[in-house]
Amino acid sequence: MAFYTLGLTFNLVILLTVIVLAVWIYGIYFNFKKWGLGSTGYHDQLRNSFWLFIATWIHEAFKDGVWVFIRTIVLDVFLLRRTLARSPVRWVMHMSMFYGFLTLAALSGLGLMIDIVEHFNLLGLAEQAEIAKEALSLPFDIFGYLLLIGATIAVSRRILLKFVRDNTSAYDAFLIGAVFLITITGFYAEWLRGNAFLVGNAFEYPLYAPHFALIHTVLALGLFAFVLPWTKYIHVIATPMTLMANRGGE
Amino acid sequence: MADEKKESKPLMTGYLMSTQLLEIDGCNRCQECMKWCPTFAVRPDRPGITPMYKNAKWRELLAKNHSLRAKIFGGKPLNEDEMKLFTEDVYYCTTCGVCGTVCEAGIKTVELWEAMRPNLVDRGNGPYGKQAFFPKLVRADRNPYQGKQEDRLCWVPKDAKVEESGEIVYFAGCTAAYRQQALGVATVRILNKLDVDFAMLGKEEWCCASAMVRTGQREVMAECAVHNVDALKDAGAKTVLFACAGCIRNSTLDWPRWYEGYIPYKNVPLSVFLRDKLRKGEVEYKIPLNYTVTYHDPCHNGRHLLHEIGRDWAFEASRECLESIPGLKFVDMVRNRELQRCCGAGGGVKAGIPDLALDMAKARVMDGEEVHADVIASTCPFCRRNIMDGRNDAKSSIKVLDVVELMAASMGLDMTIPENPYTKYQEQDVLVCGPEVCKVETIERKAPGKDLVGEAH
Numbered sequence: 001m002a003f004y005t006l007g008l009t010f011n012l013v014i015l016l017t018v019i020v021l022a023v024w025i026y027g028i029y030f031n032f033k034k035w036g037l038g039s040t041g042y043h044d045q046l047r048n049s050f051w052l053f054i055a056t057w058i059h060e061a062f063k064d065g066v067w068v069f070i071r072t073i074v075l076d077v078f079l080l081r082r083t084l085a086r087s088p089v090r091w092v093m094h095m096s097m098f099y100g101f102l103t104l105a106a107l108s109g110l111g112l113m114i115d116i117v118e119h120f121n122l123l124g125l126a127e128q129a130e131i132a133k134e135a136l137s138l139p140f141d142i143f144g145y146l147l148l149i150g151a152t153i154a155v156s157r158r159i160l161l162k163f164v165r166d167n168t169s170a171y172d173a174f175l176i177g178a179v180f181l182i183t184i185t186g187f188y189a190e191w192l193r194g195n196a197f198l199v200g201n202a203f204e205y206p207l208y209a210p211h212f213a214l215i216h217t218v219l220a221l222g223l224f225a226f227v228l229p230w231t232k233y234i235h236v237i238a239t240p241m242t243l244m245a246n247r248g249g250e
Numbered sequence: 251m252a253d254e255k256k257e258s259k260p261l262m263t264g265y266l267m268s269t270q271l272l273e274i275d276g277c278n279r280c281q282e283c284m285k286w287c288p289t290f291a292v293r294p295d296r297p298g299i300t301p302m303y304k305n306a307k308w309r310e311l312l313a314k315n316h317s318l319r320a321k322i323f324g325g326k327p328l329n330e331d332e333m334k335l336f337t338e339d340v341y342y343c344t345t346c347g348v349c350g351t352v353c354e355a356g357i358k359t360v361e362l363w364e365a366m367r368p369n370l371v372d373r374g375n376g377p378y379g380k381q382a383f384f385p386k387l388v389r390a391d392r393n394p395y396q397g398k399q400e401d402r403l404c405w406v407p408k409d410a411k412v413e414e415s416g417e418i419v420y421f422a423g424c425t426a427a428y429r430q431q432a433l434g435v436a437t438v439r440i441l442n443k444l445d446v447d448f449a450m451l452g453k454e455e456w457c458c459a460s461a462m463v464r465t466g467q468r469e470v471m472a473e474c475a476v477h478n479v480d481a482l483k484d485a486g487a488k489t490v491l492f493a494c495a496g497c498i499r500n501s502t503l504d505w506p507r508w509y510e511g512y513i514p515y516k517n518v519p520l521s522v523f524l525r526d527k528l529r530k531g532e533v534e535y536k537i538p539l540n541y542t543v544t545y546h547d548p549c550h551n552g553r554h555l556l557h558e559i560g561r562d563w564a565f566e567a568s569r570e571c572l573e574s575i576p577g578l579k580f581v582d583m584v585r586n587r588e589l590q591r592c593c594g595a596g597g598g599v600k601a602g603i604p605d606l607a608l609d610m611a612k613a614r615v616m617d618g619e620e621v622h623a624d625v626i627a628s629t630c631p632f633c634r635r636n637i638m639d640g641r642n643d644a645k646s647s648i649k650v651l652d653v654v655e656l657m658a659a660s661m662g663l664d665m666t667i668p669e670n671p672y673t674k675y676q677e678q679d680v681l682v683c684g685p686e687v688c689k690v691e692t693i694e695r696k697a698p699g700k701d702l703v704g705e706a707h
Contacts, residue, residue, distance in 0.1 A: 038266045039268065043468065082356060250557065
């Protein structure tokens with residue numbers, strides 16, 4: 001299979017995926033435990049408990065009932081209402097990145113499942129899996145472009161707007177740069193394969209397509225498991241959780 | 251020696267709820283808070299005082315002992331210089347809460363800063379400047395002005411009718427009792443005029459302890475909260491009226507956290523109570539006030555109470571009261587309601603960092619001048635004090651009054667403050683009315699020297 005290059009095999013990729021997921025899950029556990037250092041109520045004693053963090057979060061998130069919780073998820077988490085209220089441009093940026101990333105991650109997971117079905121010919125569905133994989137290429141392209149739009153707005157804001165630029169830290173630059181790089185390498189890998197969405201064969205060079213795909217995958221998984229849970233980029237998880245715990249905020 | 255002890259002491263996560271530790275990581279550095287922060291607006295060279303940077307710094311300090319690196323290689327002691335700067339950053343904040351209003355991550359910032367500060371106090375870094383006097387003064391005198399408790403009602407006119415108990419209780423607060431008695435007199439006169447039977451607690455009224463909670467010194471809080479709630483219950487209160495934004499904020503949000511029993515009464519801003527009377531047609535005006543008046547929304551009964559009492563009570567009632575006054579032209583400042591600009595008095599800043607409070611007040615006075623207002627009206631004695639200071643420093647001609655005083659003046663009520671032991675400490679703009687016209691005069695403070703702590707919350 002052309003995808004596996006530079007000595008990578010299917011089994012090795014599965015092993016690496018398991019390791020990446022394990023690191024990510026441990027990272028999330030680590031953060032939950034850190035948040036659990038706090039108390040469960042105002043002026044209460046410290047608990048230092050992973051489970052009590054979860055209990056406190058559930059208590060806070062459902063304090064005003066299930067409907068408020070659902071409303072918060074829909075309006076504040078999925079539709080980013082608070083961002084829209086402050087800046088429509090930033091809202092477009094966040095929505096593009098949020099849904100671009102989320103869908104690409106989901107599609108990647110689905111792609112891996114299909115790969116497994118194809119590899120082991122589970123239920124004799126190898127051929128259908130191959131067809132299904134082909135069908136995924138269009139949504140991959142669409143959501144890839146969506147992410148690219150968001151990442152481009154983010155980079156442009158940091159470069160063009162003085163106030164934003166002045167208050168951009170190395171952390172911000174790294175995150176936005178990494179997202180931009182991951183998106184671009186993903187596209188480039190796709191374009192190198194030829195017959196790509198919107199650009200056709202303009203960049204066709206199939207020999208190096210797997211190499212770029214590998215670079216893209218390593219960068220994406222690296223950011224996902226080895227950077228995100230261990231740095232301030234945990235906000236990707238913490239922000240929606242905060243919105244839910246605070247029932248949408250002030 | 252003391253420094254060595256501090257060095258080896260980790261930054262505690264005490265007083266922070268686990269969901270607040272989550273909030274610190276929830277900051278996505280969108281920079282929105284920086285655009286609205288009123289302290290950063292007057293100290294643009296100090297981005298560290300903005301919420302985004304404070305969160306980042308707290309996270310960094312926490313990571314010294316609670317990161318993966320710390321778990322593997324052991325924690326690091328906190329650098330005392332770094333802690334000193336961080337303490338300054340945390341206390342260079344009026345806890346006005348506009349950052350929470352605009353925060354995209356929905357972080358409840360006021361609660362977060364108020365949970366960070368006690369950690370710094372416990373560690374020996376906080377409070378800041380003269381804020382340290384608050385608990386000592388309140389513990390000794392039950393008010394921050396070193397006034398006598400038996401003098402709480404010394405300003406009440408002899409012919410005014412005030413009960414000792416009743417279903418409606420007016421909680422005046424320390425500032426109206428000792429420093430801005432014109433507000434107290436106007437309130438009592440209006441309530442009498444409207445035939446409202448009401449009581450006051452007198453010497454049983456203790457400081458609401460707002461300044462202490464805001465500055466991270468919670469130790470006196472329980473005592474004050476429990477005493478005041480019990481005193482109000484003993485007086486038979488069902489409705490408690492407040493003409494002080496700091497007191498009603500504390501009574502509504504903070505006291506219930508410290509009081510374990512049932513609280514049978516409802517806290518009502520005086521402007522809401524008067525607006526209801528207006529709507530019933532019970533208020534009768536006699537003298538037109540030919541001023542252009544703008545309204546400064548106090549943070550404490552605006553943004554802080556918005557989710558408890560609703561927009562109408564928080565923002566609209568006071569405006570409706572002002573708009574009802576004949577001759578008065580009402581105009582809003584550009585920044586109003588939940589996006590208003592803090593006057594700079596809150597969060598202990600007036601006592602701890604007076605120059606910062608003054609610069610913020612000047613910025614608010616400029617907001618008033620921008621809309622050509624003659625008077626900035628408010629419902630908070632602390633905002634009034636600070637905006638007056640800003641006005642004086644900026645040499646502006648704007649006058650600063652309370653909504654209740656404007657109404658009382660237009661109703662033709664006698665607002666003369668009886669001579670009392672605190673007359674010499676009065677320093678405020680007052681309305682002096684003849685039979686047909688009122689004018690604003692400024693009472694200069696007669697006693698030299700300043701209060702140990704400024705009129706602050």
